[in-house]
Amino acid sequence: MRLPAEAVATTALIEVVRISALPTGRGVPYPGRTVAHWTGSEAADVLALIESLPGGEQHRCGFSPGWSVRAYEDSLDLALFEAAFCFTCHEVRMHGPAVPPEPDTQFFDADAPSAQALLTLFRAVGP
Template identity: 65%
Template structure:
């Protein structure tokens, strides 16, 4: 998976969100509860893990993401990027100030070890 270079350089905080709904409006955030905050080495490791997700083909499911991450720089607003992960259709949708249009929709292999590790981190964060 490709991550915006600016986000890799500037992220200091990641919110892990257990999603409950799609955005209201075109630019709204994905709806859900923040279940964890990752900073320092946790944020760096999470970004590395996301960047290592291998690509995949699209699988149609209607895009029903269960998890999202929101990355912030030292100012904590606006969001550098939000990435919503659908482990069923293999799609991740990104938006934010650091996200170029070409990176807005990507596909990842959900059964690959990095994806399984990421999903495990999400689930552990949710308690």
């Protein structure tokens, strides 16, 4: 899976959000509860895991993401990007200043070991 390379290189903190609804507008953060913060090697490992997600085909579910990650640089001002994951339709939607203006939608193989490892990490930190 493609992540914004420059943003990945400058990410100091990842915020994990348990999504509770769809956003109210384009480019607006997904609402939900922050359930974890990952820094240092833990953040780098998660980003590498996300980048290793193999491509997949779209499945129809209407896009109902359960989890998102928000990447921040040292200043922690504004998220560089947010990636919302739907493990049902195998879709990831990204937005943020490090992402091109058009919505970035990608599809991944949710049954792949790397995707299952990511889902396990999400489930370990949130309800």
